[in-house]
Amino acid sequence: MATSSGGPIGLATTDHDPLESRRLRGGQSVTGYLIFEAPEDATTWDLIFSPLNGSYVLGLGAFED
């Protein structure tokens, strides 16, 4: 079972650009995908986001189509 968060290696696909660390000026943005491994039958999620020094919970609940 993989539980390590690993490092930002990037996606080996051509159809989805990975989200990459970036230096942004005010007003600039970065867009990209991250892949998460999830239990096969789990349906609710929360995201832990840790920019540099702090951590934040993005309480997502269940994804909707």
Added chain:
Amino acid sequence: MPFAHRLTSLLLATVITAGTASGAVRDIDKEKWTSGASNGRPAVGDEVGILSYGSDGPVALVTVEAIHEDFDGMTSDPPADSFYVAVDLTIENVGAESVTYDANDIDLVLGDGSILFSSLMSLPEEEPGPLSSDPVPAGDTTSGRVLFVVPDGAAVGGVVYDDYYNMAILAATDDFPDHAPGETLNWTYQDVYYGEEYDLDVTITDTIDPYDGRTAPAGSRYIALEFTIENAIPDDGYRVVTTTFEMLVDGNQLRGAHWPRDD
């Protein structure tokens, strides 16, 4: 939890007493904990499995027994513009090896989504006493209390386990932050090392579930989330946006972000 914080915590840690009870290793249903069968967020009183890298199931079950808001068991008043919150926990070692946890592994979630580290202030020794950092042998159970100094006006959203590499939600309250994908969230914070202020707008702009661009391990599926992160600071200063530590956590498990190698 940032490494520097953990290191500081270790250096400043005081000797605390253990409240450990011996017993045989409980025969738990590991499938319950590895399949994500328990959807929804755990509440106070629920057992939450804590995984260890390479383990085939939880090595410990952690229960938040109580969250004491406006905790009045300290001998000193809280710092200005803040209040005390104490969290009582029970940790049962259900693995084959000793496990070690301490207050640095327990964080508080506030209603705005920010995560607060535990306080280094010494708790009174009265029951249950501070959470011990002594190893818990296989089959044993330990209980203890963790203290937080919370800014006035903040709501207590829940408790999370955080060992730097893995996180799990231990208990959620009615004030746990809830957001829908597509909703833009604004996070402002100050970097403690360089003093820079950050102001980020974060939006999940696409969800692919399941993501079939890769073959997932047995019992798992991949989910791809598209993020858009904007530096909302109006000046022209650069800010580095790192994507290293995002983690997707289901209601009763912990799962790390996964970046498949091009194999």
